[in-house]
Amino acid sequence: MKARLMRSEDLAMLVNAIRRRGYEVVAPFCNKGRDTYYDTVTDENIGRVRLHVPNPYYPPKRFVLPPIEGLLRVKRANGTYDLQATYEAPKRAIFGIRSCDVAGIYHLDRFYLGREFPDTYYARRRRELLLVNVVCTNAELDISDACFCVCTDTGPAARDHFDLQLMDLGAGELLAVAGTLAGEALFEEPLFTKAAQEHVERRRQILSEVRKRFKTTTCWFSATVRYVSQGSVPEKTWEEIGNRCLECGGCTYVCPACTCFTVSDRPAGRDEIERVRIWDSCALGGFTRMAGGHNPRKSVHDRRNRRFFRKLAHYFIQRELSMACVGCGRCAAVCHGDVGMPSVVEMIRRAAALEEKIEPVPADGR
Amino acid sequence: MDANGKITVAAEGRGVLPETVPGPAENVYLPKLAVLVRVQDEIAEVKTFYWHFVDEAEQGKFRAFRPGQFAQVSLFGVGEFPASLPPSPTEDELFFTVRNVGSCTAALHALKPGEVFGVRGPYGNGFPMEQYHGRNLVFVAGGIGLIPLRSCIVYAMAHRERYGRLQVFYGARTPSDLMYVRDLKAWEESAGLECHVTVDRPADGWKGNVGVVGSLLKKPGINVAVANSTAFVCGPPVMFRFAIKDLLQLGFAERDIVSTLERYMKCGVGKCGHCCIGVAYVCVDGPVFTYEQIKKLGEDI
Numbered sequence: 088m089k090a091r092l093m094r095s096e097d098l099a100m101l102v103n104a105i106r107r108r109g110y111e112v113v114a115p116f117c118n119k120g121r122d123t124y125y126d127t128v129t130d131e132n133i134g135r136v137r138l139h140v141p142n143p144y145y146p147p148k149r150f151v152l153p154p155i156e157g158l159l160r161v162k163r164a165n166g167t168y169d170l171q172a173t174y175e176a177p178k179r180a181i182f183g184i185r186s187c188d189v190a191g192i193y194h195l196d197r198f199y200l201g202r203e204f205p206d207t208y209y210a211r212r213r214r215e216l217l218l219v220n221v222v223c224t225n226a227e228l229d230i231s232d233a234c235f236c237v238c239t240d241t242g243p244a245a246r247d248h249f250d251l252q253l254m255d256l257g258a259g260e261l262l263a264v265a266g267t268l269a270g271e272a273l274f275e276e277p278l279f280t281k282a283a284q285e286h287v288e289r290r291r292q293i294l295s296e297v298r299k300r301f302k303t304t305t306c307w308f309s310a311t312v313r314y315v316s317q318g319s320v321p322e323k324t325w326e327e328i329g330n331r332c333l334e335c336g337g338c339t340y341v342c343p344a345c346t347c348f349t350v351s352d353r354p355a356g357r358d359e360i361e362r363v364r365i366w367d368s369c370a371l372g373g374f375t376r377m378a379g380g381h382n383p384r385k386s387v388h389d390r391r392n393r394r395f396f397r398k399l400a401h402y403f404i405q406r407e408l409s410m411a412c413v414g415c416g417r418c419a420a421v422c423h424g425d426v427g428m429p430s431v432v433e434m435i436r437r438a439a440a441l442e443e444k445i446e447p448v449p450a451d452g453r
Numbered sequence: 454m455d456a457n458g459k460i461t462v463a464a465e466g467r468g469v470l471p472e473t474v475p476g477p478a479e480n481v482y483l484p485k486l487a488v489l490v491r492v493q494d495e496i497a498e499v500k501t502f503y504w505h506f507v508d509e510a511e512q513g514k515f516r517a518f519r520p521g522q523f524a525q526v527s528l529f530g531v532g533e534f535p536a537s538l539p540p541s542p543t544e545d546e547l548f549f550t551v552r553n554v555g556s557c558t559a560a561l562h563a564l565k566p567g568e569v570f571g572v573r574g575p576y577g578n579g580f581p582m583e584q585y586h587g588r589n590l591v592f593v594a595g596g597i598g599l600i601p602l603r604s605c606i607v608y609a610m611a612h613r614e615r616y617g618r619l620q621v622f623y624g625a626r627t628p629s630d631l632m633y634v635r636d637l638k639a640w641e642e643s644a645g646l647e648c649h650v651t652v653d654r655p656a657d658g659w660k661g662n663v664g665v666v667g668s669l670l671k672k673p674g675i676n677v678a679v680a681n682s683t684a685f686v687c688g689p690p691v692m693f694r695f696a697i698k699d700l701l702q703l704g705f706a707e708r709d710i711v712s713t714l715e716r717y718m719k720c721g722v723g724k725c726g727h728c729c730i731g732v733a734y735v736c737v738d739g740p741v742f743t744y745e746q747i748k749k750l751g752e753d754i
């Protein structure tokens with residue numbers, strides 16, 4: 088990968104260079120404190136674009152998978168129907184996307200574009216998307232108590248799947264790394280200068296320092312994947328997790344790697360309807376309810392179980408060659424019942440380890 | 454990606470996206486228009502709907518479906534629902550047999566011949582009919598569970614020479630709950646297949662068997678083919694559990710019992726997540742599973 092140097096004060100110039108290339112640029116903005124959100128960069132707000140901001144709770148997933156997305160418009164005329172697929176694929180750049188969310192989009196790529204039926208709506212949006220990743224280096228602003236990307240191996244610096252990556256080297260310098268030709272093309276801008284070995288070295292130093300600033304570093308992720316895949320999680324642990332879930336669905340809506348949707352037809356004018364897909368949540372009661380009222384996943388812990396099983400079972404990780412949890416910690420931050428991913432991992436590990444307890448072998452080997 | 458929107462491979466050689474992304478022709482969510490031809494009453498609330506695609510070319514493509522597959526049926530403005538394909542690909546006409554239970558199925562029931570709706574598919578794995586060559590096929594169905602099995606039965610009859618003995622065991626609550634009575638009659642009269650029908654509660658004039666479908670399997674005079682056989686089980690959950698028990702008792706191996714699972718489905722193509730059960734997406738990994746697989750899914754059915 089090619090690397091270049093730029094000055095932090097030229098951040099707005101870079102954003103404008105991307106805008107000049109025809110992209111709508113969205114970036115995380117900070118209102119007050121932890122109150123951050125993705126918004127479109129305009130001439131008016133460009134001065135407020137920052138490198139270090141807490142990752143917005145509402146994930147950038149919506150730029151490839153909107154909460155409500157039109158699929159078709161169906162017009163009724165002369166006893167038949169005219170079907171029109173509704174595509175929307177603006178040329179868009181996400182500026183300042185965190186590494187966990189880059190992995191989230193990669194997971195969506197694997198899921199929506201993989202297997203037998205690639206999703207053309209997703210593909211069209213994705214094709215027009217440019218990802219400018221920012222490495223989380225600021226322990227106060229970038230990294231929250233719930234962040235555990237070091238456990239899921241997705242951050243704080245993405246290794247792949249971005250177009251351009253920026254990292255703060257301190258002293259007013261940023262190291263830019265191109266991940267794709269589209270990212271590399273930005274190096275034509277005069278704001279970039281040559282980087283030296285010394286900068287790459289500094290990048291490494293900073294990263295090894297930053298890794299020590301995480302609160303949630305020992306969440307036993309891989310052990311939990313093993314316990315879940317083996318089916319060695321005691322039923323009462325799933326129940327315990329389920330009992331704490333309030334079924335608000337919040338965890339799924341903030342998750343950058345959750346994929347489920349429902350489909351609905353709605354009126355869209357005279358003799359015209361629109362078929363839309365809408366984010367859905369396996370935590371909600373109606374998710375698996377079938378005609379006639381039979382619901383195979385009746386109790387809440389069955390559903391709760393579902394979300395973590397889907398994310399942690401080795402079968403799915405292998406199937407998609409990526410994991411449906413990217414360690415962003417959002418579900419932990421929004422959960423009323425403290426059953427976000429890190430605490431679930433901890434609960435499972437503790438219970439399964441107790442279950443698996445091996446009798447100590449006497450010292451003399453008898 | 455480059456200026457033409459084509460996805461390029463990351464510098465390290467690992468791809469960001471597949472080289473080519475699907476174009477508009479491959480929109481898997483786009484239904485094809487279909488016309489309702491005629492409607493046949495089956496039992497209370499259940500009707501068979503004969504239809505064909507508006508576009509002849511679509512009809513040709515679709516006809517290559519396998520027994521056990523399903524389609525997504527669109528009633529525009531109401532929604533979409535999954536329905537099995539009860540016809541065999543060896544038959545001329547396409548049809549669905551649907552019970553009126555909710556909004557979409559009611560909208561289909563309200564359609565009149567000549568009216569237009571949407572179909573996409575076929576989806577799902579279907580029964581691997583080639584794998585059963587040379588084997589005996591034992592069909593055990595309860596109630597409307599005969600809908601997905603009908604395709605298999607007719608297919609096996611059409612390729613009679615490829616299979617060993619063919620046996621159908623079918624049960625319904627009352628005589629008026631028996632599905633596909635014209636087919637049942639033909640099957641009972643056919644030399645190529647043994648067809649045994651039973652009802653839980655007889656009505657006036659019923660001269661046939663009485664009792665649950667499992668009782669047929671043990672009935673004196675009936676000799677269920679067990680060695681070198683595959684059993685197909687479809688029906689309501691209670692019937693399913695008992696029939697499986699009976700078949701295991703008779704000596705069927707778990708991998709030689711196959712069934713179709715039914716889940717709430719929204720997309721049919723492995724994306725919406727609704728049909729997921731344990732490690733399987735029923736719409737793409739199923740709906741056909743062996744009993745051995747069903748037990749290993751990691752979640753109760």
Ligand SMILES: Cc1cc2nc3c(=O)[nH]c(=O)nc-3n(C[C@H](O)[C@H](O)[C@H](O)COP(=O)(O)OP(=O)(O)OC[C@H]3O[C@@H](n4cnc5c(N)ncnc54)[C@H](O)[C@@H]3O)c2cc1C
Pocket residue numbers: 373374376377378379380523532534535536537538550551552553554555556557558559600601714715716717718740
């Ligand atoms: C692979 C497969 C094959 C099938 N084949 C056939 C077939 O050949 N013939 C056949 O008759 N059926 C078949 N079914 C079942 C059929 O798909 C359902 O009966 C159908 O989806 C019902 O749709 P509906 O819109 O009519 O009912 P709905 O209106 O969706 O629901 C009916 C009932 O379920 C409740 N309900 C369902 N979902 C929800 C929810 N999310 N929230 C709240 N309430 C809910 C409703 O309150 C209502 O009481 C098949 C199913 C599958 C998965």
Ligand code: SF4
Pocket residue numbers: 338341342343344345398411412413414415416417418419427428
């Ligand atoms: S499961 Fe939780 S921590 Fe993992 S990616 Fe989703 S929101 Fe983030």
Ligand code: SF4
Pocket residue numbers: 142185186187188223229230231234235236237241242243244414415416
């Ligand atoms: S999880 Fe890691 S990459 Fe994501 S915001 Fe936190 S520190 Fe950054």
Ligand code: FES
Pocket residue numbers: 717718719720721722723724725726727728729734735736737
């Ligand atoms: S029906 Fe949507 S994933 Fe199976």
